[in-house]
Amino acid sequence: MTTTDINALEAKRLALQAQIDGRKTGEDRNRMGQFATPTALAREIVAHGIRLLPIDQPISFFDPGIGTGSFYSALRAVAPVERIERAEGFEIDPHYGTPAKALWQDMPLVIHAADFTKAAPEGQGANLLICNPPYVRHHHLNGAQKSALQKRTEQACGLKISGLSGLYCYFMGLSHPFMAEGGIAAWLIPSEFMSVNYGQMLKRYLLEKVTLLQIHRYDPTDVQFDDALVSSAVVWIKNTPPPADHAVTFSYGGTLAKPALSREVAAIDLADESKWTRYPQATKAPQRAQILLGDLFDIKRGLATGDNKFFIMDRAQIDERGLPMKCFTPVLPGSRYLPRDEIKADEDGFPLIDKQLFLLNTRLPEDEIEQRFPALAAYLKTGEKGENAVADRYLCRSRKPWYAQEKRPAAPIICTYMGRSRAGGKPFRFILNQSDATACNTYLLLYPKPFLVHASKQSPAIMRTAWEFLNEIDPDKLLEHGRVYGGGLHKLEPKELRSFPADDLLARLLQIKPLSQQLGLFEKDIA
Secondary structure: OOHHHHHHHHHHHHHHHHHHHHOOOHHHHHHHOOOOOOHHHHHHHHHHHHHHOOOOOOEEEEEOOOOOOHHHHHHHHHOOHHHEEEEEEEOOOHHHHHHHHHHOOOOOEEEEOOOHHHOOOOOOOEEEEEEOOOOOOHHHOOHHHHHHHHHHHHHHHOOOOOOOOOHHHHHHHHOHHHEEEEEEEEEEEEHHHHOOHHHHHHHHHHHHOOEEEEEEEOOOOOOOOOOOOOOEEEEEEEOOOOOOOOEEEEEEEEOOOOEEEEEEEEHHHHOOOOOHHHOOOOOOOOOOOOOEHHHHEEEEEOEOOOOHHHHEEOHHHHHHHOOOHHHEEEEOOOHHHOOOOEEOEOOOOOEOOOOOEEEEOOOOOHHHHHHHOHHHHHHHHHOOOOOOOHHHOHHHHOOOOOOOOOOOOOOOEEEEOEEEOOOOOOOOOEEEEOOOOEOEOOEEEEEEOHHHHHHHHHOOHHHHHHHHHHHOOOHHHHHHHOEEEHHHEEEOOHHHHHOOEOHHHHHHHOOOOOOHHHHHHHHHHHO
């Protein structure tokens, strides 16, 4: 086939892809994890894979989640046709599989319209496996499905994948026996496995069962799939036992051929590194801190109301409904309504901000509310009516009474746990809260440990010093502890913030007298 013929066929495939995608809702495709690989990206990945094969070695191609055949089309575009010895793929969804088989019917491509996760390898394995596996989140898999996948994956690669893993992790393990010895595989997957707990077993597979050649992470501001809220990485492996003193290439940004940044990292260092997303930006593994932020603060996510529109009001709405103010507590608005990183309070403890909000927060029984506060009783009744009653929602129906809120008192320091990296800006804000306002789950709440609470009562400078320290942290250091999603959206979970080194913070607190003796005793206990 000529280049013109190849491009014409790819154009036909893209039109077919768009037509099929248009018949499905975004929710359906999200549930099935169906995100097609763009042509340029597919060709870039396939070309890189061919460079890793011995020159002129016949290509035996395999894609266990072939879709409409983006990688096969790329293969025909970048490799001589006579070098392609065989090609095979699986597609479970007939909406894609059946049209794909018709599209490629005149080509030497075998598409199995079947569930790859239940397939058994036949014949010689592939020496070039390239796949963008379905990104199906674990909560779309039921218990029986997870159990069966775990069992089959363990049989295939020798490791049991976490039940919190997405379907792509199982695909990688299940594909192991489909590879030829010395074969090359490329997996276009979410980079989140590099920094989350469920990725531990997948990382063990990459370090122990195969030779991990390279992990290339794309710049998260350049989302590879228009409708996928994840950042992408390409994981390259060779189906051989890992050699001694092996080093892995970590690259970032740009393209596979010309990354913006690249670094070799010893595989032995990766075994003890929980956040592979530190590389290639980091030059070495971090030293283990003696004191962590979690030793000084209890860090919790803010409260989840179950329905913010029902439970959170401004003062005008409370007055209009005739509701008792004593059944409300102040709650902070979203961070965009907090122009400064310090919240002062009036004499009643209310935050001195323009957008004052209040949370319906009472544990009084319904009969007492009816007797004492009939307007509030009538309002609560509105939350019990209708097809989508507030009282029947998951969080509310698990509480007694259903309108009671989590116990989340005001925290002296709060953190915006999601944000984007912008030039000169910080993705996370630490805010000193001097008010009695609590915060919802768009924030992390930092509660000082009892010894620090006692110290703070004697010297208010304690909390201010801690807050100043947190705001002086290099944003890149915080990003190493969090995770990143498509479009450059960063997230910092409570346990990730707890694990941040706090030796320097404690040293700074020890300079505050006359409290240094008390804090020094704490330091000795930790050591």
